[in-house]
Amino acid sequence: MRHSRILQAGVACDQTEEHSNTLIADQDTQWLPATTGTVLGIALNHADLREQMAEAFNEKPHVNPPKTPVLHIKTDNTHIGNGAAIPAPDDGETIYAGPSLGIVIGQQATRVSAADALDYVKGYTVVNEVSLAENSFYRPAVKAKCRDGFCPIGPWVVDAADVKEPEALQIATYVNGEMQHCTTTAKLHYGIAEIVEYVSSFITLQPGDLLIAGTPQRTEKLALKAGDTVAIEIEQIGRLENPVVAEQEIAQ
Amino acid sequence: MKRARILHNGQQTDVTVNDDHQAVLADGTVINENEAHWLPPCDGKIFVLGLNYADHASELAFSAPEEPLVFLKGPNTLIGHNQKTYRPDNVDYMHYEAELVAIIGKTAKNVSREDAMDYIGGYTVGNDYAIRDYLENYYRPNLRVKSRDTCTPVGPFIIDADEVGDPGNLELKAYINGELKQHGNTKDMIFDIPFLVEYLSAIMTLQPGDMIFTGTPEGLADVKPGDEVVIEVEKVGRLTNTIITEDEYVVSLNA
Numbered sequence: 092m093r094h095s096r097i098l099q100a101g102v103a104c105d106q107t108e109e110h111s112n113t114l115i116a117d118q119d120t121q122w123l124p125a126t127t128g129t130v131l132g133i134a135l136n137h138a139d140l141r142e143q144m145a146e147a148f149n150e151k152p153h154v155n156p157p158k159t160p161v162l163h164i165k166t167d168n169t170h171i172g173n174g175a176a177i178p179a180p181d182d183g184e185t186i187y188a189g190p191s192l193g194i195v196i197g198q199q200a201t202r203v204s205a206a207d208a209l210d211y212v213k214g215y216t217v218v219n220e221v222s223l224a225e226n227s228f229y230r231p232a233v234k235a236k237c238r239d240g241f242c243p244i245g246p247w248v249v250d251a252a253d254v255k256e257p258e259a260l261q262i263a264t265y266v267n268g269e270m271q272h273c274t275t276t277a278k279l280h281y282g283i284a285e286i287v288e289y290v291s292s293f294i295t296l297q298p299g300d301l302l303i304a305g306t307p308q309r310t311e312k313l314a315l316k317a318g319d320t321v322a323i324e325i326e327q328i329g330r331l332e333n334p335v336v337a338e339q340e341i342a343q
Numbered sequence: 344m345k346r347a348r349i350l351h352n353g354q355q356t357d358v359t360v361n362d363d364h365q366a367v368l369a370d371g372t373v374i375n376e377n378e379a380h381w382l383p384p385c386d387g388k389i390f391v392l393g394l395n396y397a398d399h400a401s402e403l404a405f406s407a408p409e410e411p412l413v414f415l416k417g418p419n420t421l422i423g424h425n426q427k428t429y430r431p432d433n434v435d436y437m438h439y440e441a442e443l444v445a446i447i448g449k450t451a452k453n454v455s456r457e458d459a460m461d462y463i464g465g466y467t468v469g470n471d472y473a474i475r476d477y478l479e480n481y482y483r484p485n486l487r488v489k490s491r492d493t494c495t496p497v498g499p500f501i502i503d504a505d506e507v508g509d510p511g512n513l514e515l516k517a518y519i520n521g522e523l524k525q526h527g528n529t530k531d532m533i534f535d536i537p538f539l540v541e542y543l544s545a546i547m548t549l550q551p552g553d554m555i556f557t558g559t560p561e562g563l564a565d566v567k568p569g570d571e572v573v574i575e576v577e578k579v580g581r582l583t584n585t586i587i588t589e590d591e592y593v594v595s596l597n598a
Binding site for chain 1: 388390415419484546596
């Protein structure tokens with residue numbers, strides 16, 4: 092089954108339907124973010140990115156490689172649904188797509204072991220963890236990652252039972268219909284169970300909370316500008332597509 | 344007006360707070376301060392300022408930042424007045440931080456410094472606990488240091504902004520077991536509240552209930568299980584909580 096939230100006559104409605112592998116994009120549906128809880132991202136969790144950063148990890152200001160998963164918060168103003176506009180900053184600063192698997196929590200999780208962790212996962216969704224350039228991982232990335240609309244989530248959550256091998260899913264990113272980037276959840280440095288174990292060791296997770304498993308390096312391939320349409324497609328999960336619109340245009 | 348939330352008959356209940364620190368329900372029922380189960384007085388985004396007092400920055404051997412050092416906490420961290428914060432086993436240094444918290448009163452985007460105070464609905468008292476053992480140089484201070492369960496007592500209530508007047512000259516104090524450990528004044532903030540509203544609202548839309556923890560002055564000290572920690576902000580309120588062990592916390596989870 093898959094679960095989505097849509098806006099009908101101004102009211103948020105939950106919708107559950109049989110999950111099929113066909114990727115449906117209903118033009119008339121106004122999608123809401125597929126989850127409603129806290130959204131935490133796991134930074135530096137993509138094997139290629141860690142390789143790229145290997146030298147920088149040993150230099151100032153980092154000095155040492157990260158000992159633990161590196162978490163950040165995507166505030167509620169960032170959450171948008173499939174089809175909603177990602178606002179591009181008016182100063183023209185480049186923004187980057189952040190394709191990732193989203194892990195959705197199904198029941199309250201405190202101090203969960205890796206062995207039990209998957210019992211607490213309701214399902215999976217597609218996340219576009221949009222960011223300004225990641226020039227540094229030293230200070231919390233509020234400015235780069237918490238702008239309005241910088242976290243499309245959806246279109247839906249697919250039940251974990253319907254997803255085979257969640258750590259071997261292809262993730263493709265399309266800009267204006269052309270595939271620009273392709274990666275896989277096999278590149279996650281910390282796997283799904285380890286992430287849930289670590290986070291729940293000091294944060295009680297609630298049903299509906301979302302963990303962004305890991306984004307790749309933000310190369311020019313993932314750069315977005317006003318006028319673009321970006322789509323992230325994860326096999327077995329779905330396709331999350333959003334237009335990029337100048338902030339000024341949205342304000343009007 | 345002082346507004347708070349308590350747990351009453353198992354339900355989150357909005358109350359006002361009278362001059363005797365009692366919770367007053369909508370039907371006029373009065374509950375004494377020590378008999379009420381205080382909840383955090385609001386929910387929203389939680390912004391926290393690091394190194395926002397020059398003396399505290401030098402205490403930590405940092406030069407004062409040129410741009411606000413803002414980090415975020417999750418809702419899991421919040422607890423109300425008279426509640427308990429756990430100290431993990433086997434850590435060397437866990438400290439409180441006395442802070443004035445500004446609460447956003449209406450939706451704010453691209454607000455100028457000049458207009459910023461119109462967007463502050465009220466104030467409350469915050470205690471931004473940190474566990475220094477867990478610091479790493481990635482998204483410093485990281486979530487394991489700062490965004491832990493029970494690590495952010497806040498309250499007891501929100502007092503309307505107009506009853507406080509100028510938030511830029513308020514005494515801040517922290518006591519451990521009655522002994523004054525931290526003493527500062529909000530006039531020593533590097534980035535003041537109008538600046539912070541302008542800065543944050545330029546990045547994103549702020550909503551009513553969003554909280555800005557404005558940073559702490561010098562005077563940190565380690566806290567241990569059994570300690571009672573009181574944070575006082577002049578004209579705003581007095582927030583008490585106690586430290587418990589990790590075992591006690593785990594037991595309370597399963598209670």
